[in-house]
Amino acid sequence: MHSQSEADWEDRVDALLGDSARRVTSYDVAKLAGVSQSAVSRTFRDGGSVSPETRAKVERAAQALGYAPNIVARSLITRRSNLIAVLVTAQTSRNYPEVLFQLGQEIQARGNRMLVFTVDFDALAAEVFNDLAGYHVDGIVAATSMEPDLLEACERHRIPLVLYNRVPRGGFASAVGCDHATGMSDLVDHLVGGTPRRVAFVAGPKGAVVSEDRLAGARQALVRHGLAIDEVIHADYSYDGGRAVGRDLLARKKRPDTVLCANDAMALGLMDSARFDLGLSVPADVQVTGFDDLPESAWPSHDLTTLRQPVEMLTRAAIRMLEEHIAGTAIGSERRLMPAELKIRGSTRRPAG
Amino acid sequence: MHSQSEADWEDRVDALLGDSARRVTSYDVAKLAGVSQSAVSRTFRDGGSVSPETRAKVERAAQALGYAPNIVARSLITRRSNLIAVLVTAQTSRNYPEVLFQLGQEIQARGNRMLVFTVDFDALAAEVFNDLAGYHVDGIVAATSMEPDLLEACERHRIPLVLYNRVPRGGFASAVGCDHATGMSDLVDHLVGGTPRRVAFVAGPKGAVVSEDRLAGARQALVRHGLAIDEVIHADYSYDGGRAVGRDLLARKKRPDTVLCANDAMALGLMDSARFDLGLSVPADVQVTGFDDLPESAWPSHDLTTLRQPVEMLTRAAIRMLEEHIAGTAIGSERRLMPAELKIRGSTRRPAG
């Protein structure tokens, strides 16, 4: 079809490509296709009003030149970056490796991109905020605590924000999270069948919001059964931390016969300390529970009774809520709690009879 | 110092902020500070020639307005986005959760940001390439296989690329990786002390490059000891996959007494199948090895002999190499192999005597 001009076409492609330092722009494509830059722009924007012939010409030229629209320039004028910031700590990425991947999948499914900000400690999230604002992200998913002034900053800049497993202190941000209280309540209902007498709770670091929620939930549920937590020990959410706690706690004369841990990693460490360091039997001597349902918790070596966080539901809900806020269809802030699923395994005693 | 104009100042701040739909730009700051837009730009660029007084005025105004430079606009003109793309698969994020976090830390330490692209399968990386080009990322770290045409595309677009644990087929890309062959050699040297007779290898999915490398390394090393791999079975890199393989392989009449697994997850599954499904003893009946050194491999329940990947060295090297390419100080492509560290544990037999 382009027969008589084939050679000419090749020449023109090469001429445009030859200036290799420069990037291919919509003007180059326009020139090659014999149309205006506007036409090129409209071909690559969805909903653009272009005739099939023009579109064909543009696409052929773009193909030949290897053109892709410059998203930076686009977002400068559309005032949308299609970037969603995700704030994570080492803690999050260690304990919930799949969260980041699934957030990525969800974000990309809607044509956006995930800009990941890793922060050492929750508090440092403040440092990255300037960058967030600078990159004009369309929204933020924060799996870190947000100081009140950060929340306020997001509100002032009108950056939609969804907190992941954190309870917002202010009124602006939306949040998704696991219903720790109800989950703990289910867990305690099961535990009382094993006739606990002395109950200990291994918490995360002091001030860790998630751990506090779980502790509070456990307390309330125990009270309903006329029980109480005899001791709360703080550790660092890690296997090693849990094991160290176990070596101390379970070696005492009046050791607890039931230990609730704020997460699976510590529970696994504590169980191993019982079995390997102290020669105790789980669950006969001490029953142990966790929270998260790590893959290895289900393995026969561990067989840990725990609560599974609905990670997939959470990430899906987080992104959907965020998209609603970005689109402006959301009304005010919303908190969505997802139920944790009780996984009864061999680290707890069944009711007698 | 600003006493007589304090009220006036507040009014002007409010006037500029009042138009709340609009973002604060360098022009707003300039107006408030009583300087030109250029001065504002220079204050926020490092190396700009600005007098201390002007800088102070600008910073005060910027503070009052909550101004942060628009990085999108900046990168449009500087032709640098300060964005580094990281391509990961579900596989990567599952087996090396810390990789993503550490890459993030390294990238941010140098003032860049990490744009994460999650891809379902290695092959799909092609889909995201257009976006990569569109976002004008300064460089790419790919923990996925890259098809030759993708490599070529990166070369044409002059996007620096570092492959993570993948051997580049073309000549353009740099790469960092674990020295699987030497690691396997060390491992085999240790294994022969346990007098292996029948050796099996549990590989990853067919075509998985990392698994192939490890298999080849093991083969070579065994040959040096006059040994061979009797059987290669493919699984999916998962615990469940390894366990299923074990249930089949170890139940046979002529079962192997030594099983090398391409990663820890499968090795753990295989060990559990031996112990819990078949009642075999590890390492007496069968010795098992892995690769990666997952945290749980060191736990007493598993105690798996394995090779530790130097993840931190790898990520650090990857980012440094990438930065060199971006800066243009790198000469050609480079491949850096980091040694794996042999972790001898209880899943393999010690030499007799």
Add this chain to the structure above:
DNA sequence: CCACACGTTGACTGCGAATGCAAGGCGGCG
């Protein structure tokens, strides 16, 4: 006292794509 150099400064332009607007082409309808 003048020439010169240097450090600051602001006006202006360009990065690359999107879009409002007006002009053009085309068909349908009266």
Add this chain to the structure above:
DNA sequence: CGCCGCCTTGCATTCGCAGTCAACGTGTGG
């Protein structure tokens, strides 16, 4: 046959900042 309206197209402008250039003031040396 002529008018109207729709669809398509190109022109010109805009987004926010960086960098160029000329002009300015100040200080120094001759």
